[in-house]
Amino acid sequence: MTILIEQPDHQLGSQMEEKKLCSETNETCELVLDGGFVVPKDISKNDGCVTQEIAASNDAFIAPEINSFGQSFRDYNAESERQKSVEEFYKSNHINQTFDFVKKMREEYSKLNRVEMSIWECCELLNEVVDDSDPDLDEPQIEHLLQTAEAIRKDYPNEDWLHLTALIHDLGKVLLLPSFGELPQWAVVGDTHPLGCAFDESIVHHKYFKENPDYNNASFNTKYGIYSEGCGLDNVMISWGHDDYMYLVAKENGTTLPQAGLFIIRYHSFYPLHRAGAYRHLMNKEDEENLKWLQVFNKYDLYSKSKVRVDVEKVKPYYLSLIEKYFPAKLRW
Numbered sequence: 001m002t003i004l005i006e007q008p009d010h011q012l013g014s015q016m017e018e019k020k021l022c023s024e025t026n027e028t029c030e031l032v033l034d035g036g037f038v039v040p041k042d043i044s045k046n047d048g049c050v051t052q053e054i055a056a057s058n059d060a061f062i063a064p065e066i067n068s069f070g071q072s073f074r075d076y077n078a079e080s081e082r083q084k085s086v087e088e089f090y091k092s093n094h095i096n097q098t099f100d101f102v103k104k105m106r107e108e109y110s111k112l113n114r115v116e117m118s119i120w121e122c123c124e125l126l127n128e129v130v131d132d133s134d135p136d137l138d139e140p141q142i143e144h145l146l147q148t149a150e151a152i153r154k155d156y157p158n159e160d161w162l163h164l165t166a167l168i169h170d171l172g173k174v175l176l177l178p179s180f181g182e183l184p185q186w187a188v189v190g191d192t193h194p195l196g197c198a199f200d201e202s203i204v205h206h207k208y209f210k211e212n213p214d215y216n217n218a219s220f221n222t223k224y225g226i227y228s229e230g231c232g233l234d235n236v237m238i239s240w241g242h243d244d245y246m247y248l249v250a251k252e253n254g255t256t257l258p259q260a261g262l263f264i265i266r267y268h269s270f271y272p273l274h275r276a277g278a279y280r281h282l283m284n285k286e287d288e289e290n291l292k293w294l295q296v297f298n299k300y301d302l303y304s305k306s307k308v309r310v311d312v313e314k315v316k317p318y319y320l321s322l323i324e325k326y327f328p329a330k331l332r333w
Contacts, residue, residue: 087205093186094208097239099195099220105187105240110248112332114180119323119331120316122171129173145170146310149319151300162293164322165261166300169268172242172249180333188242192269194279195237197225202276223281232284233267243269253331263290264297274298 117125126141149166156162174180175188191204198221199209214220227236238244247266250257272278274294283291 089185089190090205091208092184093190093239094199094203094205095211096186097193097195098212098214099237101187102195102237102240106244106248109175109181109245110252112249112252115333116330117333118329119168119171119327120320122174122331122333123167125174125177126171129176141170141173142312143310146312146315146319148300150310150315152297155300156296160322161257161261161326162297164319164326165257165264166297167319167322168246168250169265169297169301170242170246172244172246174333175242175245187240190241190269191271192239192241192243192267193272194225194227194282195239196220197227197279197282198223200272200276200278202272202278204271227282229281230284231282233282233287236279236282238267238270241269243267249331249333250327253328256326259286260290260293263287264294267294268297268301 123142123145126145129141145167148169149163152159152166153163173188175183176185193199193203195214196219199206199212199215203209209215219226243266247262250262250265255262267273273280274291275298
């Protein structure tokens with residue numbers, strides 16, 4: 001059975017196909033994108049089908065069946081060396097990310113008065129960062145950025161803005177470093193979610209929200225909370241982290257990336273939305289269009305977290321040319 005997935009309404013871009021192959025003896029479920037990039041589907045959402053085979057291609061990035069730790073991707077219950085620390089991270093995140101805290105962080109970091117540097121300088125800084133929220137990755141951050149960007153580049157060769165978006169989407173994690181305030185992990189990384197309305201049960205480790213001061217706030221604990229249907233995600237307070245910070249940096253420094261690129265940067269960790277379909281009642285039409293590109297991006301962002309290595313020096317000139325095209329030489333951070 002082959003199911004065509006609706007493609008973002010742009011003139012450029014490759015067609016995506018979803019193929020589910022199940023036999024009596026060896027079931028497989030996989031998402032195949034043009035260029036041979038094969039994406040295993042989430043086991044919890046495909047009736048137990050597990051990808052057993054990866055299509056071979058000399059020209060395409062091959063998505064792995066398992067993450068760096070030998071587990072299924074985004075399996076927060078799997079016994080691994082990271083499982084316990086990841087759960088502790090989300091406990092702190094869910095207790096401390098309040099509406100007032102996020103408002104304070106947005107006001108403080110929108111000043112962009114920490115440092116002045118180029119995009120590539122920031123990429124190199126990111127190698128000093130370890131993300132405690134990620135159950136799939138233990139490689140240097142710049143490796144993940146380039147893995148994601150190179151995978152997208154092979155399947156979407158004409159969308160150079162998407163290649164650059166992939167390269168820079170996690171740069172906001174520099175918030176963990178001393179020169180950027182050395183914020184705690186729970187205020188920088190991990191899945192994001194709205195504040196000011198009820199916490200959806202699709203949010204990982206949802207149980208810890210019961211200790212959040214906003215949980216029993218009558219103004220915040222309903223489906224819409226302080227918002228209205230179709231108000232647009234720009235008007236929704238999302239938990240603070242590297243996504244929102246990098247969005248502020250890009251926007252305020254006058255990037256010429258398209259709106260879809262800025263949307264990806266700002267909401268790529270908003271898994272309750274783009275994986276579970278939660279909070280769609282708050283989106284407007286522009287959000288719906290941009291979400292199509294985010295869902296394309298997310299497959300590469302997630303499944304490129306592997307031991308596949310990228311030759312940084314070989315690809316560096318290409319990405320420097322994109323940075324020059326879409327950003328000023330120096331940015332305020």
